[in-house]
Amino acid sequence: MMDRLVADRDTLVAVRGVRPGGDDAAESIARAAWSVLAEPGDTVAGALIEALGAVEALTLALGTSVPRTGAAVGSELAARALSEARARWRPRARPGDVRDALCRARDADARLILPGDECWPTAVDDLGPGRPSALWVRGDPELLVRTPRVAIVGARAATGYGEHVAAELAGDLAATGAVIVSGGAYGIDGAAHRAALGVEGATVAFLAGGVDRAYPAGHQRLLQRIADEGALVSEPPCGTAPTKWRFLARNRLIAALGHATVVVEAGWRSGSLNTAGHAATLGRPLGAVPGPVTSATSAGCHRLLREYDAQCVTSSAEVRELWGQSVAAPEDGAHDPDRVRLLDALSTRSRRTVDDLARRSGLATDRVLSLLGLLGLEQVVDVDEAGWRRVPTPAPR
Amino acid sequence: MMDRLVADRDTLVAVRGVRPGGDDAAESIARAAWSVLAEPGDTVAGALIEALGAVEALTLALGTSVPRTGAAVGSELAARALSEARARWRPRARPGDVRDALCRARDADARLILPGDECWPTAVDDLGPGRPSALWVRGDPELLVRTPRVAIVGARAATGYGEHVAAELAGDLAATGAVIVSGGAYGIDGAAHRAALGVEGATVAFLAGGVDRAYPAGHQRLLQRIADEGALVSEPPCGTAPTKWRFLARNRLIAALGHATVVVEAGWRSGSLNTAGHAATLGRPLGAVPGPVTSATSAGCHRLLREYDAQCVTSSAEVRELWGQSVAAPEDGAHDPDRVRLLDALSTRSRRTVDDLARRSGLATDRVLSLLGLLGLEQVVDVDEAGWRRVPTPAPR
Structure with a gap:
């Protein structure tokens, strides 16, 4: 056989x-x-x-x-x-x-990633029997399991406002270590990928067709750059053309991979609402960027706020808040109960000393210090002469 | 004494x-x-x-x-x-x-309205011991008890976008019979009052000082027009100057009087958030109009969406949805159980005939027909050859 x-x-x-x-x-x-x-x-x-x-x-x-x-x-x-x-x-x-698919993959320098592999994103296993049986990856498959990951998606026919906001969010988040996951499309997706690459951050594009096919054609250079510096991923094998169905199916992978999904701009019936729906179904935090009510390209975002219980997000700090919970217990084996205990011991309102945090968390002082260092890099905590605190929601700029 | x-x-x-x-x-x-x-x-x-x-x-x-x-x-x-x-x-x-206050009121053609009066807005009694002991009114005090009433408030330093949206909402709502309640201030308040007057609708301005004092001075003509065609209301007697405290206290009356409060534009620390907070405390539905995240004048609205559980509203139809519940049982004695029963019998998804509605509601056919006429005027229902239905949320324009 x-x-x-x-x-x-x-x-x-x-x-x-x-x-x-x-x-x-x-x-x-x-x-x-x-x-x-x-x-x-x-x-x-x-x-x-x-x-x-x-x-x-x-x-x-x-x-x-x-x-x-x-x-x-x-x-x-x-x-x-x-x-x-x-x-x-x-x-x-x-x-x-199958041989053709493998040959094409070899020629495109694509890898086949299977469940059980070190870089298999167990996040997609949440899709149950709908999870992919394998993934084809061009680029660095390790990005699929790096945390945190945030899906930033939106309208192809984005406005200047939407592309600006997508770039601001993706740039800020990528610069502080988040992997920007999107769909490689024109508009919001492209702005998010580009901003991540622009700060030498990590980005993953899920394609609806094979990873050897640049789609859309106008993004050939961008997709090549993502393959070189990030990761291009698809479920169908090399040589497969994108179809409407495959776009919809691809959206579920974007939603599953992200610790949170943010829709930046979307029309009333945008495909991004499909991604958002998957995120909500999977219990992933969902954010929507508001815009002028006079802009049809923000109508889908407002719909998410009204009908999908999406969180209104206006800054990268507010996006970070979205995944605060899920990243405390990442699913790729790096789950750290000490981190959870330290986060519990921290307050957004009052600053606490390392000794106080050690007492509250029941962790050794050295352990607290090393965890605080990591959390500081992630901008989850900050410190001044009065001590450490969890960073509260800042005022939007 | x-x-x-x-x-x-x-x-x-x-x-x-x-x-x-x-x-x-x-x-x-x-x-x-x-x-x-x-x-x-x-x-x-x-x-x-x-x-x-x-x-x-x-x-x-x-x-x-x-x-x-x-x-x-x-x-x-x-x-x-x-x-x-x-x-x-x-x-x-x-x-x-006190004599001076009464003389000034007489000269300004202001009336003193007391609890128990026919046009006393019992809605403000929800303020408990903080309710006003009396209200001074120039214009038509009946507007204080007409339903539905919607508070539309926002930033003094509004943008063209905010004033445009405030005018669209207030104009639409006033044209279909809602009383537009606001604070007579520059920016959003003024745009809301003007739009209501522009469609010959009803509008009520709550002032922080006496109703004989035009504040702000630049709104002298607008406030006079509101006194002539709507109602100017204040808690302090004639001759009283507005103060910071009185502005804050005035805000609670706006929130209490509205069946719903909508904030159109607001800065991060806008006084409109104070009005919104009162509305939330009083259990009044609260709506916020989103705007560009790049606009500081929408930051307060986004804050309401994030922190006050405000509903995102983008159209007058969505504002009407806000007060749907509270207006079904207005507090001024006009409560109509037949209307409630008919609304229960109507569906947004399937159209129903008058006979079917009569059966479902247990109302006489004539009664159903007359109520449908009223609900049709309020744009709560519409009809085609298949029958009547409740109007669902339309897509934002």
Whole structure:
């Protein structure tokens, strides 16, 4: 089965760095195959892979038998879903397609990232059976797990006001260590990526098509720069064209990856509201930048404030407040209970000495000092002669 | 005591239309006297009047004895408060001052409105002991009890954007029957009043000083026009100069009178936030108009969205939604349970026939038809060949 799909294991070595043969190679090829067979967000594929593993799921997908075991795929309903899904997948199971995807990835210097990899963003696992089975990355995959990450998205047909605000927010946040996640589109997305690159900050662009395809074409240079200095990521394999569906599916990854999502400008029916909806569904903090009520390009943001319970954000400090909670417990294994305890011990109103904080938090003085240093770099705390405090919301400029 | 304060009962006839002598005259004079003696929001005066009635309260206030009865004024703490309050009130108990206030009111064609009067706005009674003991009104006092009423306030140093939005909202709302309540100030207040007058709508200006004093001076013509076509209202008597304190105290009346308060533009520390705070404290719906985050004059509005849980409003329809609840049960006796039942029977999603609405509401068909006519005028409902529905939130223009 595997051999029918991919004949060139050497290409896999280039893309994944794995030795030919062995379980890892089989899993890699199976997941690469799944990214070719299934559209993004195919929850039947997700459930199947979850239940059986990618290799066995692939065998089942391209076979004809109904699985005998496994609660997730055992019911009559699941059997019908599987039968329908097979009808979707089969037409794509053409010999050479997976090999082509791998060859294109090799040529574009793209990597295949799988769940379990060090740089797999476990944040996207919150999507459940809709999570991607693999991600294709050009650039630095480590950015996918660096924290904090903030999604800054918005209208393609942005105004000068919107692009200005997007650039201010993204520049400030990137300069202080946040990874700016967006969709590589014209308008707000482009302004956010550019501002991050402009301060030599980190930025990740999720594309709706393959990472080897520059879309939109007018962003060819920007996307190349993101591949060189940040990361271009996509769920469909190299060579895939972007489609309406893939844009919508891509939006869920942006929302899932961000510790918070901020919509800077959006029309009443903007695609950015789709990203915002995913963020809200995933329980990610959602911010919206207000604008003139006379501007149609801010109508979607005002709608988010009214209907989606979005937080009104007007400055990078207010964006940082959004993710304050979620970054205290990042999901990439760097969870630090000491940090949570120290944050609990800090006040925004009264400044406290290191000794006082050590007492309140029950941490050693040295530990408090080193954590305060980190929190200071993140601008979560500041210090003067009276002591340390959590930085409160500043007045908008 | 009364005679020491007011010698000219004929003036009272001109101001109140009461016959000289009798309980009403005594109460009127006592309350006029209280408006001279006590600053707005003097809760000791309010509690005393509440407990003893205005006449006896005045006797006590200007005497030296400690009241023997009355839980509200009997405790040691209350006795101390009374002693301090007497020290505030005595310097103002000058012979002739109340007469002067009445004479000025007569000359300015101002009326004295008391609790219990038909046009007393019971909405301000929500202020408890801080409610005004009387109000001085130039113009049509009936506007104080007409519904719905919406407070539209904001920055004196408004931008063209803010004045434009204030005028759009106030004009739309006044044209459909809402009373526009504001503070007569430059900027947003003035734009709101002018727009209401421009559509021959109703508007009420609360002044911090006496209603015979045009403040600000540059609004002399506007305030005169409001007195002629709407209502100028103040708590301090004629001849009183506006002070910082009186501006703040005046703000609570604007918030109390409005079924909803909308802040159109406000700086980070704008006085409009004070009005908004009163509205929130009183449980009145609070709306804020967003603006560019780059505009310092919108920073207060964004603060209201973030910190006061204000609703983001971008159109007059969204302002109407704010007071939807409170106007369904107005406090001036015009409460109509049939209207509430019909509104319950209407849907925003599906259109319903008159027969269906009659069945759902349990109202007679004729009654349903006449109420639908009224609701149609208020733009609460609309109709097409499929039937009637509640108008949903439209897209912002």
